[in-house]
Amino acid sequence: MRWQQRVRVATGLSCWQIMLHLLVVALLVMGWMSGALVRVGLGLCVL
Template identity: 90%
Template sequence: MKWQQRVRVTTGLSCWQIMLHLLVVAVLVMGWTSGALVRVGLGLCVLYGVTVVMMLFLQRHQEERWRNVGDVLEELTTTWYFGAAMIALWLLSRVLHNNLLLAMAGAVILAGPAVVSLLAKEKTSLEDLPPKHRVRH
């Protein structure tokens, strides 16, 4: 087994995803040591937002090669979402000093995409169910 495959099996992440995480941590540490952590955090959140918008745009493109780029961006944004959410919550805590509101914002930020994903799933109609699963009236 190649070392990249061992890393993937052990961590669940590809090598480029791990390198991206290490790069983000390095940027955050550099921002912290230089006293520019708020600006670095804002920049990372903006970069994440731009990546999400590009992903949404490219996944619906007519050319397959651009859709493949959109799929890579989807994997990137899925991997990086929790870090971006934590940075956004930390930035929010700099201006919002109510712990209850911060907890609610954190719950919305972290659970929001999962709830939207569950609500956006197609609902199965009664015609799609096999006869043994039909509801009798």
């Protein structure tokens, strides 16, 4: 049993869904590290 199959069994997600989630998390982290997310959050608070 390969680790991909184990992950799929454990989470109920297919491989592409896991990759999509990782991509979203990576984008959020990059945005947060650059401070863009903070600016967007402040902009939403002002509105």
